[in-house]
Amino acid sequence: MKCRKCGGKASVNMRQHKLALCKKHYLEWMPEQTERFIKKYEMFTREEKILVAVSGGKDSLALWDILARLGYQADGLYIGLGIDGVSPSGEEFGYSSESQHLTQKFADERGLTLHIVDVEKEYGQPIPVLADITHRGKGRPCSVCGLAKRHVMNRIARDLGYAVLATGHNLDDEAAVLFGNTLNWLGEYLLRQGPVLPESPGLARKVKPLCRFYEREMAAYALLRGIEYIYEECPFAKGSKTIYYKELLNQLETECPGAKLTFYLKFLEVRKQGLFVEQDNAQAHLKPCPNCGQPTSAPGLCSFCRLMERAMDISA
Amino acid sequence: MKCRKCGGKASVNMRQHKLALCKKHYLEWMPEQTERFIKKYEMFTREEKILVAVSGGKDSLALWDILARLGYQADGLYIGLGIDGVSPSGEEFGYSSESQHLTQKFADERGLTLHIVDVEKEYGQPIPVLADITHRGKGRPCSVCGLAKRHVMNRIARDLGYAVLATGHNLDDEAAVLFGNTLNWLGEYLLRQGPVLPESPGLARKVKPLCRFYEREMAAYALLRGIEYIYEECPFAKGSKTIYYKELLNQLETECPGAKLTFYLKFLEVRKQGLFVEQDNAQAHLKPCPNCGQPTSAPGLCSFCRLMERAMDISA
Numbered sequence: 001m002k003c004r005k006c007g008g009k010a011s012v013n014m015r016q017h018k019l020a021l022c023k024k025h026y027l028e029w030m031p032e033q034t035e036r037f038i039k040k041y042e043m044f045t046r047e048e049k050i051l052v053a054v055s056g057g058k059d060s061l062a063l064w065d066i067l068a069r070l071g072y073q074a075d076g077l078y079i080g081l082g083i084d085g086v087s088p089s090g091e092e093f094g095y096s097s098e099s100q101h102l103t104q105k106f107a108d109e110r111g112l113t114l115h116i117v118d119v120e121k122e123y124g125q126p127i128p129v130l131a132d133i134t135h136r137g138k139g140r141p142c143s144v145c146g147l148a149k150r151h152v153m154n155r156i157a158r159d160l161g162y163a164v165l166a167t168g169h170n171l172d173d174e175a176a177v178l179f180g181n182t183l184n185w186l187g188e189y190l191l192r193q194g195p196v197l198p199e200s201p202g203l204a205r206k207v208k209p210l211c212r213f214y215e216r217e218m219a220a221y222a223l224l225r226g227i228e229y230i231y232e233e234c235p236f237a238k239g240s241k242t243i244y245y246k247e248l249l250n251q252l253e254t255e256c257p258g259a260k261l262t263f264y265l266k267f268l269e270v271r272k273q274g275l276f277v278e279q280d281n282a283q284a285h286l287k288p289c290p291n292c293g294q295p296t297s298a299p300g301l302c303s304f305c306r307l308m309e310r311a312m313d314i315s316a
Numbered sequence: 317m318k319c320r321k322c323g324g325k326a327s328v329n330m331r332q333h334k335l336a337l338c339k340k341h342y343l344e345w346m347p348e349q350t351e352r353f354i355k356k357y358e359m360f361t362r363e364e365k366i367l368v369a370v371s372g373g374k375d376s377l378a379l380w381d382i383l384a385r386l387g388y389q390a391d392g393l394y395i396g397l398g399i400d401g402v403s404p405s406g407e408e409f410g411y412s413s414e415s416q417h418l419t420q421k422f423a424d425e426r427g428l429t430l431h432i433v434d435v436e437k438e439y440g441q442p443i444p445v446l447a448d449i450t451h452r453g454k455g456r457p458c459s460v461c462g463l464a465k466r467h468v469m470n471r472i473a474r475d476l477g478y479a480v481l482a483t484g485h486n487l488d489d490e491a492a493v494l495f496g497n498t499l500n501w502l503g504e505y506l507l508r509q510g511p512v513l514p515e516s517p518g519l520a521r522k523v524k525p526l527c528r529f530y531e532r533e534m535a536a537y538a539l540l541r542g543i544e545y546i547y548e549e550c551p552f553a554k555g556s557k558t559i560y561y562k563e564l565l566n567q568l569e570t571e572c573p574g575a576k577l578t579f580y581l582k583f584l585e586v587r588k589q590g591l592f593v594e595q596d597n598a599q600a601h602l603k604p605c606p607n608c609g610q611p612t613s614a615p616g617l618c619s620f621c622r623l624m625e626r627a628m629d630i631s632a
Contacts, residue, residue, distance in 0.1 A: 182498055183568070183575060183578070183579050184578060184579075184582055185579070185582035185583050185585070185586045185591070187586050187589075187591045190591075244571060248564060248567065248568065251564065252499070252564065255560060259499060262499070262500060263499050263500075263501075266500055266501035267501050269501070270501045270503050273503075274593050275501070275503045275506075275592055275593060276591055276592060276593065277590050277591060277592065277593050
């Protein structure tokens with residue numbers, strides 16, 4: 001395989017794009033494409049302050065790297081979830097400590113600004129314990145984790161004046177979520193999923209600049225750029241529906257290269273063309289949570305503050 | 317496993333319905349359910365004449381059997397496609413002759429009325445030759461076959477005064493088609509797929525009374541009822557996208573029993589609730605084909621008559 005740009009030895013072959021590139025041109029192609037997607041979906045401008053949610057994984061670190069290379073004002077936010085300990089089978093894992101270490105190192109080496117929020121320090125307990133004591137999520141802390149991350153991201157963006165929250169979701173992530181929402185025809189989620197969720201009173205705009213890159217393209221970028229990232233998935237993600245959907249979509253992709261991208265892009269296209277009946281703006285019904293001030297559709301406290309209240313009642 | 321109705325030994329265990337039944341009760345359950353679906357989707361009444369498209373396979377013969385048992389006025393239509401011959405690998409196959417024989421035998425043994433249309437006799441060439449000489453469908457006769465079957469079914473229903481055309485599509489068929497249409501977000505097809513396609517000027521209503529039964533439920537019914545049917549798939553169906561989608565959905569079903577049914581039923585539900593923007597009635601733009609009189613959106617001849625014209629030009 002030869003690089004299409006220079007004819008040299010290709011490092012990355014993208015069957016779905018019928019494109020092969022050498023290391024140098026791949027590392028140029030990726031930010032160029034990202035810039036194209038940022039413009040196409042009107043994600044943000046160079047005048048806006050962007051908060052990148054970084055987990056220490058390849059996607060979020062690569063996103064931060066690309067945005068910095070492109071000259072955007074992108075700071076990082078690392079949320080310490082406290083996912084460290086001993087698994088039921090006796091294996092020790094240090095998912096959070098390892099990912100925080102790599103994120104900090106990444107920021108230090110590049111002179112980038114990183115905000116760190118430690119869930120245990122700020123909210124009393126690490127995520128697995130919060131999930132455990134509140135009995136939310138059927139034995140998995142994933143729903144509590146998602147709720148806490150959203151809450152913290154929104155809070156930091158608001159308190160520190162960031163206009164935009166950027167996450168490292170790649171095409172495989174987005175296609176898997178879309179697949180799940182489609183298999184169950186969850187209309188409300190279908191109407192909201194996309195590269196940009198516009199800002200609303202009290203909430204920063206949310207964007208996914210990597211949503212059109214395959215996971216393996218992101219892995220190739222991180223590798224070729226020499227980014228040190230945490231290889232392991234979160235130990236609690238094992239056996240999740242999303243991972244199963246990713247496997248099914250990978251099978252489909254092997255059979256029909258490009259199927260994953262078509263599934264996601266055609267969805268965005270038909271929605272834009274008006275296939276779906278858009279619902280009343282759900283934001284109209286939001287009001288600030290009396291405790292944290294974040295918008296909520298609940299009549300009293302928001303879901304996160306209710307969870308924290310319950311956790312404290314139980315601990316007390 | 318015990319039969320839920322009588323406590324005897326169960327013959328069929330339906331995980332997705334959490335229901336096991338003995339032979340006797342299974343053979344009662346199936347027509348009861350079919351009757352329920354016919355009513356629920358307002359497919360037809362006992363006063364209407366129904367034409368059942370029978371292929372000699374388990375689904376269409378079981379459908380005809382069930383409708384006859386329920387006391388509906390259901391006659392059969394068998395279309396001789398001429399899929400007989402020698403495969404490229406030298407194997408002899410008699411798909412059409414065998415399926416016609418079994419269909420005729422089924423009708424004779426039960427005293428049911430069967431109409432037979434032989435494509436070669438009426439249109440000059442069997443389906444594989446028609447596909448071959450007109451170069452339609454990339455080496456597969458499936459698109460020509462579908463076109464010809466729709467044309468013949470519509471013609472016979474109109475000429476012989478049938479109000480309703482019933483086909484034996486089961487849940488696996490419907491879910492696979494929906495899956496393909498969803499992976500590619502084919503909006504127009506998504507808006508039309510369903511248990512009932514209403515009648516329009518010149519076209520009988522089309523119904524799929526088995527659309528909520530799993531394929532294995534249909535196979536169990538045919539087996540327990542002692543229906544002789546052709547086991548082989550059409551030799552041209554091998555390697556088709558639809559079969560591939562069925563395999564993926566079967567994997568999903570094994571992982572999450574009921575997933576296939578949920579996918580199909582939730583789709584019907586959200587569409588009924590108005591998730592999709594319904595397009596202008598496409599029927600408004602239909603006009604009769606100047607040759608055969610069937611409604612078409614083409615400016616001149618309908619697709620079928622154009623195909624036949626091309627086939628005759630080439631043969632001449």
